[in-house]
Amino acid sequence: MRTIKFLLKRLALSLIVLFGLSVMIFILGRVVPGDPARMSLGANAPQETVDRMRQQMHLDEPLVVQYGYWFSGIIQGDFGKSLYTKRPVIVDLTEFFPATLELVIFSGLLMGLGGLILGIISTKFNNTWVDNIIRIVSYLGVVTPSFVFAIIFLLIFGYLWPIFPTMGRLSQYLSFPPNHTGLLLIDSLIAGEWETFWNGFSHIILPAIALALGGMSQEARITRSSMLDNMSKDYILSHRAYGIPEKKIFYKYLLKPSLIPTVTVFGLDFAVLFGNAFLVEMVFNWPGLSRYGINVMLQKDLNAISAVIILLGAIFVLMNIVTDLVVSFLDPRIQLAD
């Protein structure tokens, strides 16, 4: 009951946050100089054509009226038309978001599991050469932007030792499986197309690792420091005094509470992956939402910009709620309602 109450409260607050975000992004998009219609149509387009587009986009109306049109459209799932692709923005989101989502899920898994495993190993072999290596590698991972990893991987595994495909989601000689989820790997499994699955899997490896390494290093460092911190706590000492086996103490009584900071940071890092994916998507020609977001910003494509930011905002909000839920599960003393 408490969880449901918490969820409802957070969802209501999230709606307010998203509404605030929508107002902010709407105003920012309009005050930035540059006529989107003129930019889209070119210097020589007849004024009537420009005016017609401005009228279509309601750019000739007062800001409040514009916002009214825009907001009522959003509620109905209509984000307007993109000046970049000339299609309804919702069609673009439906096509590009799953590509990024698949990449981010894969990266998130690598980031979470990798960070956790490295953190545990590092704690277990505290102050040995294993720990030192993991710590040094983690420092490097944290300070290196993901696009640098992307470029390094591309050069090594795409060029010097060309064992991975480097472009897009699927080789051009294969066709995409029937679209059920938009996630290529899942769709190819549903369709039983193993070659497509494997090809898609080999395409996602390099961008996913490049994207995951920063967060993975962060999780590893946090897990390690949190576990080491808890290791000297009284309850661990009392467990030892009771003669509970070391392995059980480590995995059952030490790991679980130590995961709280890791999970909190993981939740934020996971959401950040959507933003960080941009350069990785550029390097690997990955047809995802992050790349789309940057392209539409360069074109001052107001409808598309707003839709991308609202979507990313919703993901952040959602991840925060999920993180809170997981943390409360890990440590029931943390009161959700508070």
Added chain:
Amino acid sequence: MNKRGKLFVIVIAIIVVSFLIPEANLAYAKVVKRDKSVVFSAVWPPQLDPAVGQGFGSAICYANIYDSIIFPQSDGTTTNHLAENIIVSADGLVYDITLKKGVKFHNGDELQAEDVVFSMNRIKTIGEGFGYLFIPTVKAISSDGPYQVKIELNKAFGPFLATLVNLYILNEDQVMAHINPDGLYGEFGDYGKEWLITNDAGSGPYMVTEMRIQEHLIAERFVDYWAGFDANNPDKFIFIGTAEPVTIRVMMGKRELEISDQWQSEESFGALDKIKGVDLVKFLSGSTLGIQLNTKRAPTDDVHVRRALAYIMDYEGIIKGVYPGASRLVSPVSLLMPGSDPTIVGYDTNLAKAEAELKLSKYYGKFDEYPVDICWAAEWVTADKMALLFQASAAKIGVKVNIAKQPWAKMISDVSNMETTAHANILTIGPHYGEAGTFISRYLSSSCGTWEQTEWLQDPEIDQMIYDALGTVDDKERYKKYSIIEHKILDICPTIFLVDVLEKHAYQAEYLEWGVAKSKAIPVQGYNIYMRDMKIFPERAKK
């Protein structure tokens, strides 16, 4: 098992997995065979609808997927393409076009006069893309039988034939079968715009087989193409949109990309040139680069200041340091264009002349009060160097220059108003059609307020001269008039002309024969990446 043993097992497992995945991927490498396809990278995304797009990427698609009535040549002239012959009335107001028979669209329909009429009316109604070329000039278009088209103009327009290169013919029946009735164009619904985002309705040598926005466009040979193919023309082309230098380098190195985009940095082109089998091809693109001076704001409203700035500019520095290998531009018109005057001598770097001009200026001795702002699009990195060169050059004669780069969107907004247009704007101007008039006509007052004319010239005499020249049907006569206008513009110096822009690409010279690498380029956007002008020999590609 002790700790070390477990650790050993984990390390071994990681190594085995890391080798297994690549090994399995070798299968991928074996499957990708070197077929007769040409993969190239350019500005993305292209618009497949010829009534909507006009950018470089779109123009490449139109040249390869659609046919036009006439076709541009490398010497700047045009030849009949879909037209069997064209008769122009003596007053230049009526064009009677006889179409070739037996030309088929990609769906097998025959291309007829009604399709030409439909395509012209469609582009005029939509008003986007190259529509601006036809809206002011074409009064009416009609068909007389299946192969006769008559175009009537509002007023004589000398370069009209050159503009017809950009009228691409769509299959009326096919487009009308795919209209969305909820469109803006009455009985024509959306005029098929939605469908044409990912499909084509053309008759050109290649037909679209897959368009994935943000990924690639794949087009294959149209086997029934009326003009036929050489056996070694590409079977298909794949157009991708990435311009990331590392990605381009890796793809060129792996022979996965035949032609790079033109936007790579000099360093990146240098690295590409070092790849075995890869060469660089450079040709004049037909675009011009210059610094446009606002003639209505102090101090650049003074012709002597403008001339002084033109005389002090370090042209050699631009060509050596910024655009290696480029040709110097001395007048408004690219030398590639028919109608350009090769005898014109422009401004050269001359400190003495610059100082002399400056002394004649009403602002002489007051340049602390009248600094010159120079602006360019922040997204254009190369322009930084040019702005700094301009600043350094101007400092030699005591003119203070403020660097004021802006995001492109802000720049467009600023140049729409005379007062907010910077004193100097670095801009590249591309041709709209393959004739000198395209560059001359940008000095018309009607172009003010756009990034095509930030000079705010607004000179009624020049307007009249330009209208008169454009209305002259006889080519030689018109070119003479262009030359007079060019001299006049040079005299009042609204623009510092810098370079005739070179287009540069890296390509797989080992197994790709590309026409422009051997001969002169075609001065119309898109036609230099024309697949029928290429021959590919996959067997020559070394592993």
